[in-house]
Amino acid sequence: VLRAIDDEDQLEVLACVHGDSYLPLMVFERIPSSSQVATLPFTFDDKKVCSKGCIAVECKRQGLCLCIANAHLEAGHGKSEVRDATFAQIGERFEAGPQSLLIVLGDLNYRLEASKAVEEPTKATPADKRSPEFMSEFETLTS
Template identity: 55%
Template sequence: MLLCTWNLGCKDAEAPKAGAFKWLGDLCQRLKPEILALGLQELNPRLLPEVEQTVVQVLNAAVPGAEFQVTSEHCGSYLPLLLLSPVKVTAEAAALRFTFDKHEVCSKGCVALQFEQKLPICVANAHLEAGHGKLEARNEMFAQIAERFPARDGHLLVVLGDLNYRLQGLQSFTEPTKKTPLASRCPKFLAEFEDAVAKCYSGEVVQLLETCQLHGPRRSYGFEEAPVRFHPTYKRAKADSTEGVPRYDLEEPRMPGWCDRILWRCGQKVEVEVSEYSAVESADFSDHRPVYAVLDVR
């Protein structure tokens, strides 16, 4: 299985063209997966047909004769999950909606596809609450996902998406928003941000990873993850032509984070091996970098 997640940031913008998905075609050409699950976030539903068509064209051009087909479930939200395979896979859709102050938010939530491929598999695409200080809300959503899709013997659950977990940092700063004037940015936040970015550029990402907010909930609910050896995937500078060298958004700074993750949980009699887990630095369409994992499941 090839599993990918990418926050496109296309709630109002135009859909990405084929070149934005070249990395996905290259992966499929090299790996030739039996199944590809692609979870996208912040994609306006009206753009989904165009994106589906683009992805299928890219894959079939990269792997001639494969004839990838797509099964999608987007639940009217900005959160599509595409299941692609050269062989038709029948999937059942399941959705979990989150609410904030009793009002449903279309761009946050979780959608899932359940299917049988030698064993029962469920892939869930999640987009959790944003903001450095919203840890409690993120944890509540993560708990809902874990409870909605329990671990069963012989079953595999994969959760991918923009989980929005950040570096813990100091508790006393206020992270700026898009509406925060430059002169009003919290000095404590700016100091933490500059220190974290400096560590990213100097290669000290291992030390930063120790402060990731996801560690606690992941362990509490029994999810596994391959070792993270890539740079924080958010908030990155768009249109970065320097492949392999991360650049963070200095105009609208956010506390860096490994927001984009791929986790799994399985019952007994299921073995999962991860041969690759990485981010794609060349994909600079949005302020997130896509993350992919290659799972060998038995």
């Protein structure tokens, strides 16, 4: 936690480590109005998934509860049901009522659906082994 003083009050910058993976979350927040920093490890079939999770900070401002969550969801094609279930866990855990706003950021790992099977490269895939169709489609969508 890093603290700094401005003309009005102290500010905090928070960074958290979740499980064995590092999920940074930095938020400038005036100390008196910050209600909590929470972690949420994801579970499937009563088993904790150690490398995935969520951290969040909840702040109350002028009657509005603002929750900023940083999540790391399951990766890979065909895992959209797991990602959706995880996203639902985030919504249930940080639900704060009608006067609230939940912002979810992070490595959400959602994939584009294609009419044919996509051979998705990973960090370990050498550049010359990556599917030209995938790379061309990726360039088109991201440029």
